[in-house]
Amino acid sequence: MRTAVPQSVLTVGAMLGEGPVWVARDAALWFVDIKGHRIHRFDPALGVGRSWAAPGQVGWIVPTDDGLFAVGLQSGVHRFDPARGSFVAIHAPEAHLPGNRLNDACVAPDGALWFGSMDDAEEAVSGYFYRFHKGVCIETGLPSVSITNGPALSPDGRNLYHTDTLGKRIWRTELAADGTVGNTHLFARIEDGAGYPDGPTIDVEGCLWTGLFGGWAVRRYDPAGTLMREIRFPVANITKIAFGDEDLRTAYATTARKGLDMTALTEQPLAGDLFAFDPGVAGLPGHVATI
Template sequence: MVGAVRSVQPIGAILGEGPVWYDAALWFVDIKRQRIYRYDPARDALQEWDAPGEVGWVLPRAGGGMIAGLDTGLHAFDPVSGQFEHLFDPEAHLPGNRLNDATTDAQGRIWFGSMDNAEQDATGRLYRAEATGSSDSGLSPVVITNGPAIAPDGGALYHTDTLGRTVWRVVLNDDGTLAAPTLFCEIAPGEGHPDGSTIDAEGCVWVALFGGWGVRRYDPADTLIETVRCPVANVTKIAFGGPDLRTAYATTARKGLSEEDLRAQPLAGNLFAFDAGVAGLPVHPAKL
């Protein structure tokens, strides 16, 4: 049974995103404020760092530190010093793009997407990065890629076309190649746009709804089995955290809301939490 949704940090993010539980804390970003956060719920303490660009996500790196996806590509990020080291940019030829969402698989590969920052042209692609380099996944380009998520057995990847209102399931082979995508779910007009996705220990897919006031949980057969209503319209992604990985943390956004909307949604952009009623999966550090 899902618990009540509560605001746990008054961030007021313009575009909160990329939550991931690591090192007994929740890491997340505000893309438009170019900021990385670390929230320690045991101490109710928040740390923050400025990034050298629009940062879409951070993930733990095997051996220490983090990997951050920015509008200028992948960077190594050292939380101790606050320093960033540029690694590579798969889209240096597309200055209007930025990186948007990411996850890791059991092999330590990073699956990350890009998008047109103007949200107009289908220039967003899904990439795979590993110790030997990075490559295009081969999936068709879209305007906004989102929510790459990996099934518990590692045999499937879920990929979101946000403006197309669709989430796709793709067979993921051991060598990192992908099969042809099949439609997993579609969000009807007026019900928001699918944003970040996360998978729980039972293999169910949680899809955050930007403009849809909540999060949906689908079973592996694509049946909608639960909807969690939130007090703000723009929910961007959830991550499972806490000692038992049963607390769902949700990032949200003020982006696109009018002054009237913001008066009606004073908590917009905050970090929220609720008891998910199910455990999540631990993050795999990136081997990069």
């Protein structure tokens, strides 16, 4: 039974849970633990999870059109085969930036993979956004930041939402039909004391949901950037949500233990778990990457 109050549905104790994505062909939710070097799968019909070890920090996972997955490791984009547990390098966009790692991603309706990078030390302004499609990977030209999150696409594909986490800003950039970026506008600013905006997700009504790292909540903003709703959690670090289940009306949220001391962990025993709640709205159907 779905409830508006977030409930833990899978105990994983992720150090830095991230990148939830509903994969319709599996009827399952996939996500990662970046610092734990793990890939997780949750099957809601059975209420069980499964995990795989990754050969390093893994920022995201998305399905690909060959029935496998693409994952963003610190060393670059890799193809992941769950049946074999194997990882094969595809492209290293930042071989010249060994201190960077890949951090978040989404797939456009045309199969293009959009993803960002960040300074693993969370200091240098060395995070960039990329578009990878049919063997061609380009740096988009969006301003560099320390920690990128997103991007996410509006339902009509005309706007790209991307986050400067440390700057506490979410931006909206106009997109041309070929994926070329246009004008950028400030979409929302997170006020002091509310945490840091993490991964963004768009629902079927074009509203943006963002996890708040250190903010104990997720928020929903309308297409104009006005705060509509805030849902509180029993843990501090909410990283990103994904809409799942057959009707795409369950919101799954990844969380993190990162940065919590022993006192905080005692007070937040569910930190790092996968949560679910009823968002009151459906999400957008997912897409498979053509890379």
